[in-house]
Amino acid sequence: MIDLRTDTVTQPTDGMRAAIASAVVGDEQKGEDPTTAELEGRVADLLGKQAAVFVPSATMANQIALQLWARPGDSVVASADAHLIKSEAGGPAALAGLMLQPISTVDGTFDDIQLTAAIAEGGVETPRTAVVSVENSHSNAGGRVWPLERLDQMLATAAHRGIRVHLDGARLLNAALYRDVPPARIAAGSDSVTLCLSKGLGCPLGALLALPAAAVSDARRVKQRLGGAMRQSGVLAAAGLYALDHHVRRLADDHHRAQRLADILQGTGMVSGRVETNVVLLDTHAIGRTSEALRSQLAAEGVLVSAVPRPGMLRAVTHLDVGDDDIEFAGNVIARTITS
Ligand SMILES: Cc1ncc(COP(=O)(O)O)c(C=O)c1O
Structure with missing residues (x-):
């Protein structure tokens, strides 16, 4: 059977299993897992952010980001078939009390004019547009990658309007490879970035949320609340470090x-x-x-x-x-x- 349903179906390689077996571990929730800390530092550097928080899934990373940047009653702009909208079980509404403002797209990307049209404007009666979420590469649009110029214009509009930007970069390394730029170039201008380990990188599970250092303690609190704090997560982080060394190119x-x-x-x-x-x-x-x-x-x-x-x-x-x-x-x- 040739399984082309998705890139999450991979088996850990022998090398990855060996890295998992020899991982040095501690209690992650207490900040005592050295391998997790190493992975967090490495991914923060890779994405050009001050810090990163290791979480069990990219879904959780996205949901934490929304809770950092928005308050109940706010709205989130995203492409209409973004993972955040189609596949996170209504998390933005159920967990964060957020409204969704979907933008219909062909290739998963939208421009500054579409963003401006989606931003709620008015008096106290309109929901505050707090976050725009960018999926790059965009899974349901066929793995499409945002053109850099379009992304930059959209980011400039968001910044001008005081709207936070979350990058759902579950497959950011695929996007960076296609554009032939460092991942940090694509992540620049985003307040937070999700990077998934269990897709093209081939890990059994895990994702990172990269973000400003000042947001780390809030992110860890939300992670705890969602049940995402872990114990000896170094076994998973070791897989992530192995993947960054062996599965990117x-x-x-x-x-x-x-x-x-x-x-x-x-x-x-x-x-x-x-x-x-x-x-x-x-x-x-x-x-x-x-x-x-x-x-x-x-x-x-x-x-x-x-x-x-x-x-x-x-x-x-x-x-x-x-x-x-x-x-x-x-x-x-x-x-x-x-x-x-
Ligand atoms: C773009 C995107 N974001 C987030 C996720 C969620 O990943 P996870 O399965 O780690 O929760 C996926 C999973 O397919 C995805 O494609």
Whole structure:
């Protein structure tokens, strides 16, 4: 079975398991886990922020950020199919009392004019727009990466309006690779950044929230409240450090394989949008199929893909456990299935 549903399905490698086994650990909640502290420092440097807090998931990192930057009744601007809106179980409303102000997008990005239009303006009757959340790369839009100029203009507008910016950079390293810039370049101008370890980096779980030093104690308090404080989390942090040493440059392999899959399928007319990172969006309506039927047919042929919250769209995602031969196999299966 070739599993292209998402990049979270990877198994820890032998090297990562060895790093986990030899990790030096302590009680993280008490600030006594040296390996977690090392990972937090390393990621803060990588993202150009003063500090970082290790948490169990990118979902929690996003939710902590919202609670830092907004008060109940405030609104959060994000692309309409951002993970924050579609896949965090209503966390912004349930956990932080926030309203969502979605912006419809094609590629997951929006500009300063769209942001301005989404900002609530008026008197006491309007919710205060407190945060804009930027997802980069954007998963449901097909792993698309914000153009730097568009990002910078949008950030300048947010700063001018006194709106905090959270970067959901679960796949920021994919975005940085595609743009050929350091991750800190993309993170510059954001107040907080989520970086996920369990996607292209191949860790079993874990994420970091990078942020200003002054916000760390509040972030740790919210983390505790959400049940995210850990004990001997060095076993997970060791996996993260290993991934930063061994799994960053290889993200290029995932990007090439996604492009190769798109190339195999190019003639079918079902590849939607540009492939920029490790995601290929497949438009089943364009070939007169429904996504559910095609998904089941492909599964029966040994290729797993997943649905995204866009009508008729499926996605195929490359990752650490997918090789060149797997892509050739999957591409040929998809091409054959849709013509049969
Ligand atoms: C863009 C984005 N943000 C956040 C998350 C949440 O990650 P986690 O599974 O670590 O909570 C995901 C997971 O797929 C994601 O794609």
